[in-house]
Amino acid sequence: MAKLNCWEYFECGREIGGVNTNELGICPASTSIANSGINNGTNAGRSCWTIEGTLCNKSIQGEIEEKLLGCINCSFFKMVDNEESRAFILLNKELVKK
Secondary structure (H helix, E strand, O other): OOOOOHHHHHOOOOOOOOOOHHHHOOOHHHOOHHHOOHHHOOOOOOOHHHOOOOEEOOEEOOOHHHHHHHHOOOHHHHHHHHHHHHHOOOOOOOOOOO
């Protein structure tokens, strides 16, 4: 069974070709190829907490540092963590600012 990406879980319609892209824009999590495969997701679909500009609680989120604390309480974050278990990746070490 395929694992859900964030846009499928939340049904936000901001993925490429989604119903809300005209109003809200395309979600950067759905286009971030640098995170493709992380936690078995498509692009950043299973690591959306690492991407600025995602839609959470009906508002566009800012920088990673500002949103990460809220993300760890998110039901999707918890589901991915549970599904990936010991293989769970919190941050892509290749993309962390040095």
